[in-house]
Amino acid sequence: MNVLQSRKGLDPEQFVVDYIAANLKVKVKAGDNEKTARSVQITLSNVGHKNISFGQWRIFFYTLTPSSTHKTAGFEVGQINGGLFFLAPIKDEFPGISAGSSLDLILEGWKMSAKTDQFPNWFVALSTFRLSSPRIIESTKDGSLSFVNSFENSFQWKKHERDTYNPYTPRDRYMMNKAFQKVKSGIQVIPKPFFVKTFPSRNIVFDKDWVIVKQLTIDRDLEHVQVSHILAMHLGLKEVPEQAENGKYIKYETDESFSKEQYEIKVEPDSKSIIIISSSSKGAFYGTQTLISMLESSHTLPDMVIKDHPRFSYRGLMIDVSRNFHNKETIKKLIYIMSLYKLNKLHMHLTDDDGWRIEIPSIPELTKYGSRRCYNFENDRCLIPSLGSGPYSDKQGSGFYTVGDFRDILRYAKERYVEVVPEIDVPGHAFSAIKAMQYREQDLHQFKSDGTRPSYILSDDVSGIHSVQGWLGSSINPCLNATYSFVETILTDLQSIYKGIQKLERVHLGGDEVPDGVWENSTICQSLLHDSSLDHSTIKKMFIVRVADIAHKHGLKISLWEDGIYNATQGPYDAKEFKQTEVLVNAWNNIWEARIGGRAIEFADSDYKVILSMATHLYFDHPYEPDPEERGLYWATRYIDTYKVFGFMPMDIFANAEFDSLGQKIDLNDLCGGPCPQTKTLNNFVGMEACIWSETIRNESQLYEMTFPRLLAFAERAWHAAEWENLKIPIERKYAKIRDFKRFVNIVGMKELCRLEDAGITYRIPPPGLSFSEEKRILKINTFYPRHEVMISLGNDSRSWRSVGTETQIPKGVSDIHAYAVSPVLNRKSRTVSLHITNDAESNNLHWSYTYIVAIMPLQLFVNTCIHYLIL
Structure with missing residues (x-):
């Protein structure tokens, strides 16, 4: 037979879908010569015993690098939205795939330089939504991407003919490894304390006879009690009301002259005591973590004094839970590790095109519809499958934090002195919200709402303009009144969720990557702004300022990604237009060859507070090595290893510009057109933030592998200003940095990696x-x-x-x-x-x-x- 026939009693079309899913072997191969280097070959092999002929079925797959091919080997190549594409057989053109044979498809313009450019869980379904069920193609289920061929030569793994990078042999x-030979020196603590003075000839031996003095009046908020309890629990020691006369005690003391995160530790052999001095529970907590770290290295401590404080008040980790969801236990484990290394801000990217991840009680449809992905998205009211999540809503890719979940995260974070900063990304990256509100509107009509439930239609998108990630209809319209009611409701509910645990001090409003021209064909905008300029920047600025005003009315500070408040021809918006006394800006887009690496300086000199989130050094979604087998994206730089993170110099931005994304040496005079600029207001650099975007990170293990041990190097730089950063002669600075890195590598390998694995990292x-x-x-x-x-x-x-x-x-x-x-x-x-x-x-x-x-x-x-x- 030339066509598949159903077994008795089965829907014939469902039988076709089932057969293809079970018997179609998919292989994907990157172009391997000069002619095919910018193309991908897909081989479809029929390993079953029946022929595959034309029908109303389609094969769906996800890619971040779409092809320019519209037809190949009898298939139509089409886009659903975002990165979801399909292959549909064309009647009278599709040759069929007979049993035991294969068909090759060539997709031009699709450059694939790493295995994780591909996504698992290709699926087959009927082109019309019916009662039949989609099926994942078995050969693509493997999360290790075994259906992607190995990369055998440089035409496959190089991004461009000028790319200098090759995989390490x-x-x-x-x-x-030999060059970074391990050396042991000084105190074995990460991050390195500001000042350490030791007298090695005198020491104390720590044992189980030691006690912790519990003092209720050290801190005005009495939270030192909690800190002493953390130490007691970790070391297995008793807490006692007063110190013993024969010594062997750890005691907390207060010095009101210290800053909030500053601490001092005195190890005193004469009195057989350890004193932790601070002005607040935060400082006491960080001193406690340093003491715990030292005692995990050795139970013998020398006579010493440690004086320590952070270089930055903001030491953050951003995790994207929209692209791929990570549950509350995974987040809590991250918070625990953050606290060990004195990181204090968890920035949660809760919303994006691919999913809305926090329950908003006043608008339940945001999670009812916006947190789920499935194939039958219109009938089942869900988002389209993204990033290899497959066609089913109960699998990876769907999920959200209930109010109870999120309050549990907040409670856990507060106990470890980590502030949780929620991000609601607007006006771009908002497909999940826009779609969920369309479904809500359908509900209001279907159930004939009495008018007490407001409508939140957020877009009249008619632009046909794709975002950089390929999404249509992903930008909220600033000209709609419902937009601002929506934002106000979100902020009101967020404050309620935080109430009684952590005060919601700050909200991140995103603002990034809004495609140019996306509102300019909007009739509502044309009507509203008929006497004003309809250009993109004018509308976006109107939105950002008005949303910031709403946040200010709620008593909230705001953060934004740099491009959210940047005019390409004029620079940063005037900071005085915001009612907030300070606006934090995440400076991220520093691709050196694009000559935009100085944006952090522009913002600092325009009176913004800058959080350095530089993509070339601090984006942990990039691979560790320039190897096609390594997980990660590589648009900003080909790789980011632990050494590169450790060597980041936050106070001298252009000193970090060594190579472009192809590995070409950067000439700073050429890059900057002369001497590179330096900020006039270094004190406006207030922090650093490592970013974990999760497009290629689908589970907890992958998340931890991409985060650690790079996060330890990040913690070192965010807390401690290394002496080598101030050396002006590059070669001297390089040697000093390498010597310091050897110290770091030894501590990480001898102690910290074991601590991570003990914690399940x-x-x-x-x-x-x-x-x-x-x-x-x-x-x-x-x-x-x-x-x-x-x-x-x-x-x-x-x-x-x-x-x-x-x-x-x-x-x-x-x-x-x-x-x-x-x-x-x-x-x-x-x-x-x-x-x-x-x-x-x-x-x-x-x-x-x-x-x-x-x-x-x-x-x-x-x-x-x-x-x-x-x-x-």
């Missing part, structure tokens, strides 16, 4: 380095962090894995070595890497040099690397 990684494990000597047939092995074990296998025997030390003898005849690193607590594995042995000893030992210097270390080290290698 095992030898590259070996030399990198599945941090990223770097693959091991391998270097082979053909002459002696010795394999040398190392890891980036200490305490990681390495397993190797020889040849193709997958059962021969064995543990190795720093070197091992390789028998003659072996041509391939495979290896992975293993974590010390949970025995988790890194990505497996392979080394192919050749008879060219010189290439085996020297291949590292170019890639290591260009891809890992800034080019100013090139000339001096050989001379100074032993210093490194």
